[in-house]
Amino acid sequence: MIGIFGGSGFYSLLDNAETTIRETPFGAPSSPITLGTIGRQEVAFIARHGVHHEYPPHKIPYKANLYAFRELGVSRVIAPAAVGSLKREIAPGTFVIPDQFVNFASRDDTFFNEVPVTHVSSADPYCPELRKLLAGMANLLNLPVRDGGTVVVINGPRFASRAESTFYQSLGDVINMTQYPEVMLAREMEMCYASVCLVTDYDVGIKDNDSIMPVSAQEVAEGFKQNSEKLKRLILDCIPNVPAARVCNCKNSLENARFS
Numbered sequence: 001m002i003g004i005f006g007g008s009g010f011y012s013l014l015d016n017a018e019t020t021i022r023e024t025p026f027g028a029p030s031s032p033i034t035l036g037t038i039g040r041q042e043v044a045f046i047a048r049h050g051v052h053h054e055y056p057p058h059k060i061p062y063k064a065n066l067y068a069f070r071e072l073g074v075s076r077v078i079a080p081a082a083v084g085s086l087k088r089e090i091a092p093g094t095f096v097i098p099d100q101f102v103n104f105a106s107r108d109d110t111f112f113n114e115v116p117v118t119h120v121s122s123a124d125p126y127c128p129e130l131r132k133l134l135a136g137m138a139n140l141l142n143l144p145v146r147d148g149g150t151v152v153v154i155n156g157p158r159f160a161s162r163a164e165s166t167f168y169q170s171l172g173d174v175i176n177m178t179q180y181p182e183v184m185l186a187r188e189m190e191m192c193y194a195s196v197c198l199v200t201d202y203d204v205g206i207k208d209n210d211s212i213m214p215v216s217a218q219e220v221a222e223g224f225k226q227n228s229e230k231l232k233r234l235i236l237d238c239i240p241n242v243p244a245a246r247v248c249n250c251k252n253s254l255e256n257a258r259f260s
């Protein structure tokens with residue numbers, strides 16, 4: 001099964017959808033989970049921010065969301081996200097398929113708080129197989145796409161100051177508030193995780209951008225809306241092309257990760 005963090009815009013297309021409400025040891029997920037099939041592929045949808053967008057980034061029940069996906073049998077997660085650009089050459093409207101993150105968010109970010117002490121590698125946190133598939137499909141659809149990139153993750157809910165933004169530019173390509181700990185919680189559960197980051201605006205610290213008004217939440221929402229049909233098409237077109245067997249290493253994340 002493939003898990004997707006997407007709202008009703010995604011699953012309203014399914015004609016065989018059903019909804020299930022799940023509890024987990026970490027509380028309820030952000031939303032009821034919608035289950036259905038695309039082609040022969042089973043899919044599960046969670047609205048990351050809640051059905052009525054009631055969860056700000058720092059309040060999202062990340063552990064409950066990933067745990068619920070795993071309990072349903074999800075082995076791969078596709079996670080669309082809105083991001084700000086940290087590079088002049090990455091224009092709004094670009095789809096970035098990231099391969100790295102730099103985290104500044106301070107959150108409950110692990111399932112492993114007990115023995116055995118477990119250290120999962122985050123050297124390559126995003127699934128290379130899913131990333132290639134998404135980037136290839138974006139090319140096929142003639143979407144402006146960047147295969148690979150570093151997401152700087154901040155806690156939010158406030159946007160970065162100009163000085164912070166200038167600092168973040170030296171570290172990454174785009175900036176976001178939800179990629180972490182989502183990506184690593186998936187990895188801890190040996191699920192593949194790939195993101196499609198839709199650039200909605202330039203971050204405030206971009207050089208020559210001083211005259212530009214800082215981004216507002218409304219602008220982000222508008223930027224996302226303008227491109228949401230393309231985003232939906234990209235992800236839904238990818239689903240039938242996901243191979244049945246996983247050949248990446250995501251499924252072996254816990255091998256050699258524990259002190260015996």
Ligand SMILES: [Zn+2]
Nearest residue numbers: 127192248250
């Ligand atoms: Zn993988």
